Amino acid sequence: MHHRTLGKTGFSISEISLGTWQVGGKWGEPFSDATADAILDAAVDAGVNFIDTADVYGDGASEAAVGRLVRRRSERIFVATKCGRRLQPHTNAAYQPAALRGFVEDSLRNTGLDTLDLVQLHCPPTNVFYRPEIFELFEKLREEGKVQNLGVSVERVEEGLKALEYPNVATLQVIFNLFRQRPAELLFPEAKRRNVGIIVRVPLASGLLTGKFGPQTEFAADDHRNFNRDGTAFDKGETFSGVDYTTGLAAVEELKAVFPGEGALAAAALRWVLMFDEVSCVIPGASRPAQLVSNAAAADLPALTVGQMAAVRDVYQRRIQPLVHQLW
Template identity: 65%
Template structure:
């Protein structure tokens, strides 16, 4: 495993880390504690030392699984959680310092720890980024020893750029993959200047870039890939990175044709890591086999300039006009 510095937090973290949205079961399925424990322990055994979770993942069960992991291991494990998505309705008006503070307290209870290494605002409405009092509350939480650092998880590049105007924002978690390349423009440039850690989420475009799906693939009715393709439940960009499913399948076939000797998910993860601004990538895993496969992407050969150009051309010709300016 290779390690990179998470911006101005100074944390040295595994370049391939673990996102826990679907840990313990596939999207839409019942949470399986034994499966979650197996995945999390295998991650640590494999050199991962950064775990990203959230209070809303399986209604706190994901955080509790991470808490069990921490108690059972001697290694230093950096834990990042997120807060705010429990707010209903999820509007700017309902974001208050008091509410967010309570969510942090609840996460600490779920995890069974006194200090969260990183707490992140969980894709709040755009208006929240223009409210200094929200960000100031996290300075108080840090002074109280309840958090080590503050970050944000964003939907849009514009939100990321606004967020890093606050000095106490140390990290940005953003969708970045071969189907969502816009962050590698102004945002990466600004983040580098301010030493912001960048956490790449949805690296496989909700599984599209695994290369395993077809027009015959079906998804559980409670899986966001079945019910949120048009943004009916939350931001459309969270599901297949906002790419039309059939268009995504066609573009995946092009990638396979150009890179016949490389596992597509390995290519997708290595492409992200090819960007030095990235601190880590956080693919999820619903089983140990997925986890081990993801980790092995770190050891494949670096992409050539020709590889990078090919991927850029495919994006610009087939995907860009449908996603680039929306997020």
């Protein structure tokens, strides 16, 4: 496993790391603590040393699983969690320092850790980025030893650019993949200039870029790929990167011709993300240990060729860009 520096945190983290939305369940599959523990142990065995979780994943179950992992392993594992999405309603007015402090303290209890390596605001409403008192809170929490670093998970490029104006923002988490290429244009260079680490989520477009889905694929009732295609539950861009499912399938068929072979597209999609030097790590999820092992192997693939990069860009420009590029 290769490592990159996570911006101004100074952490040396695995290029392929792990996102744990699935580890808390809620992806339409039965889940248990044993399954979560097996996935997390497989991650560390594969060289992963950075785990991204959130307090809302399984209502704290994911954070608890990550905490168990840290306590039973001897390796240095960096823990990143998120806060804010528990606010009901999830509005700018609901974002108050006292509420966020309570969420951080809950995360400490959930994980059983004394300090959190990274706490990220969890895709807050855009107006929150214009409130310095929210960002000042995390400086106080850092001084108290409860958190080591502050990051922000964003939906839109414009939110990321605003977050970069705060000196204590050490990381940005953003969707970036073959179907979501806009962040590379302006956000990545500006983050690099400010030494802010980039954490890439949803690299496989909710599984669409695995190439395993088809027109007849069915998703469970409680799987967001079933109920959130129109953005009725949360930002539409989180599900299939906001791409219409049928359009995405057509683009995937073209990409399979660029990267032929069983499982080749998923691996190439992860390797494509790592072609961008500004990226600190990519955090695909895993519902079982085998997926984790397969994802981790993508870090060792050779760099994509000039021809492959051009072919990816062509598919994006023709099929995807007109529909989603300016939305996020």
